[in-house]
Amino acid sequence: MSLPVGAFTAAAPAIQRRLRKMSKYPREPRVFSQAKLLIPVGALCTSFLLIGSVIVLTTDEVPDPVDKMLFLALISFGMFFGVLFLAHGFWRRFGVDDQKVWSKFGSVFYREIYFSEITRVTFAGISFGVFACNKRPIALGINRFDYTLACLRILEEMRIRRFTVGKIEPNDPRWPEAWQDMRNRLAAEAYRNHQNYYDSHPVELQELNALAVGRYPSGSQRPSESSISAWSSAGRLS
Incomplete structure (x- = not known):
């Protein structure tokens, strides 16, 4: 059974608009951030992948060195995005x-x-x-x-x-x-x-x-x- 990707994509703009923090006055200067979303997601993702890398390195569940390196490469790839989310949450800002x-x-x-x-x-x-x-x-x-x-x-x-x-x-x-x-x-x-x-x-x-x-x-x-x-x-x- 395939996921309804088209339905999710179509719904995304409406969901994003509902999550926006609106000003009370139309001409109010604004500074925007996605820290409340990106920091928790980035921290959770990075923590799980870091634990996964420790498990791979310290157990014999993956005895083949080639498989172990492959797992570590995939974990590192995922951690890159986790750190990227954290960085954007902490330092990315927009404003008007x-x-x-x-x-x-x-x-x-x-x-x-x-x-x-x-x-x-x-x-x-x-x-x-x-x-x-x-x-x-x-x-x-x-x-x-x-x-x-x-x-x-x-x-x-x-x-x-x-x-x-x-x-x-x-x-x-x-x-x-x-x-x-x-x-x-x-x-x-x-x-x-x-x-x-x-x-x-x-x-x-x-x-x-x-x-x-x-x-x-x-x-x-x-x-x-x-x-x-x-x-x-x-x-x-x-």
Whole structure:
């Protein structure tokens, strides 16, 4: 009987979204970590494999030296991933503030992109990608973390600047449609993450509505229901 791998894969985004730690306020700067998951898993995996290696080395259950070396090689391979989980849990961090998105791994590397530097934005179903000249791109894993502030800041940059969407550049005839579709997706993500907040704060919902169409908010206090419908449709995960 085969495992329903397809079902697990399809369910993974929804499970990840439920496990995210959400902010109360959409524009709250965030620092993200998976330490609560990766450290216990890494510690458990490493401990079991370390015990296994001691057993292999100190007993005669595996008398053949070749088999013993093979077992040790497999255990070492597994321990590598256990240590990798621990390292990511202790030192891997991601973040967003009003000026930039960033990621780092301890003192090994640090990467940041300011929103004012963005030259290209992509959407891959499970993440937005932000690009800047002469910098490595940063993926915003929307199922793992609450990147609402990043979505809002990108929308604000899209209101005053033009840049590439996916592979479509501003001089491409398809660009206006792709540009609006990207705005819809970003607004949909922000609204879905904080629907209760926006529904209870009509002025900020009006601002989000204006960002979704690339305008500044008008004097009207009533948000566009048709825009909200468009955001939800554009932002729905496949």
